[in-house]
Amino acid sequence: MKSKITIITIITLFIIGTAFALKIPVRPAPNGIAMPEGFKSWRLIASSHRSDNNTMRVILGNDTAIQAVRFKQTNPWPDGSIIAKLVWKNTSLEKWPAATVPGEFVHSEFMIKDSMKYAETGGWGFARWKGISQKPYGEDASFVQECFGCHTPVKDNDYVFTHPVELP
Amino acid sequence: MKSKITIITIITLFIIGTAFALKIPVRPAPNGIAMPEGFKSWRLIASSHRSDNNTMRVILGNDTAIQAVRFKQTNPWPDGSIIAKLVWKNTSLEKWPAATVPGEFVHSEFMIKDSMKYAETGGWGFARWKGISQKPYGEDASFVQECFGCHTPVKDNDYVFTHPVELP
Numbered sequence: 001m002k003s004k005i006t007i008i009t010i011i012t013l014f015i016i017g018t019a020f021a022l023k024i025p026v027r028p029a030p031n032g033i034a035m036p037e038g039f040k041s042w043r044l045i046a047s048s049h050r051s052d053n054n055t056m057r058v059i060l061g062n063d064t065a066i067q068a069v070r071f072k073q074t075n076p077w078p079d080g081s082i083i084a085k086l087v088w089k090n091t092s093l094e095k096w097p098a099a100t101v102p103g104e105f106v107h108s109e110f111m112i113k114d115s116m117k118y119a120e121t122g123g124w125g126f127a128r129w130k131g132i133s134q135k136p137y138g139e140d141a142s143f144v145q146e147c148f149g150c151h152t153p154v155k156d157n158d159y160v161f162t163h164p165v166e167l168p
Numbered sequence: 169m170k171s172k173i174t175i176i177t178i179i180t181l182f183i184i185g186t187a188f189a190l191k192i193p194v195r196p197a198p199n200g201i202a203m204p205e206g207f208k209s210w211r212l213i214a215s216s217h218r219s220d221n222n223t224m225r226v227i228l229g230n231d232t233a234i235q236a237v238r239f240k241q242t243n244p245w246p247d248g249s250i251i252a253k254l255v256w257k258n259t260s261l262e263k264w265p266a267a268t269v270p271g272e273f274v275h276s277e278f279m280i281k282d283s284m285k286y287a288e289t290g291g292w293g294f295a296r297w298k299g300i301s302q303k304p305y306g307e308d309a310s311f312v313q314e315c316f317g318c319h320t321p322v323k324d325n326d327y328v329f330t331h332p333v334e335l336p
Contacts, residue, residue, distance in 0.1 A: 049217040052266035098220035105334045166273045
């Protein structure tokens with residue numbers, strides 16, 4: 001009896017441990033775009049604070065995008081560039097209330113430059129994952145028309161709202 | 169005569185080329201702290217928008233600081249952590265006026281954790297460099313009292329105002 005309990009305990013701990021160790025993979029966006037890996041470690045392009053929907057945003061870039069930023073070659077951005085926009089709800093610092101800072105995570109958004117593959121949407125592949133669980137945005141592949149429509153007013157800036165920050 | 173002009177031209181081009189190639193080094197802060205290298209490529213800790221002085225800020229960390237962030241070991245931050253705060257004046261996007269974004273570069277600020285070396289100021293060495301030319305802030309080493317005084321209300325958070333952003 002005692003050895004049975006021990007075996008059950010071992011098996012249970014094994015299952016729990018495995019579940020913790022295996023990260024649940026994030027599903028691709030409905031247009032087939034897979035979430036770019038390692039974006040949390042990408043370098044800074046810019047930040048913003050949108051007062052129309054009370055969100056704080058930080059814009060990061062992969063190596064190709066950052067090289068384009070450093071050489072001021074971002075109109076157009078080179079193929080291979082990926083721009084990540086990370087979005088949080090506004091909150092403020094308890095110890096400095098005039099500082100608006102990122103609170104709850106809202107979503108991650110990506111623009112992936114491939115002028116051939118994504119020729120129909122200005123050379124950019126669009127994708128968004130919602131919330132801390134990173135649920136793909138959009139019911140089907142047509143969601144990109146919403147993204148592209150919103151970005152069309154900035155066609156002259158290669159469909160990108162962001163301007164890289166000035167750095168010393 | 170012709171060869172003289174050629175020699176003068178070569179020497180002139182050599183001098184101009186050398187001047188361009190040599191970056192003018194940034195002077196250390198009055199307390200002897202040298203500007204940390206490569207901070208433009210550091211990873212994201214957080215961002216903020218201060219409505220009391222109309223500035224946008226991005227907070228980056230060196231590898232030690234980012235490792236502490238990932239493991240949620242930031243109170244206290246480990247020795248070797250460096251936190252960089254990059255500050256810009258507010259501006260807004262022409263094509264999305266409700267988005268406040270970084271404009272003119274104001275200054276870079278650093279907190280360097282060394283609990284022995286900087287024991288008198290909470291274990292942190294402070295430094296700031298002003299403007300795009302990165303002129304050291306402060307007339308003499310006493311400027312750190314201003315920094316430390318302002319950070320004392322957040323003693324319970326290891327003298328750091330910033331809370332690392334939530335990331336998926």
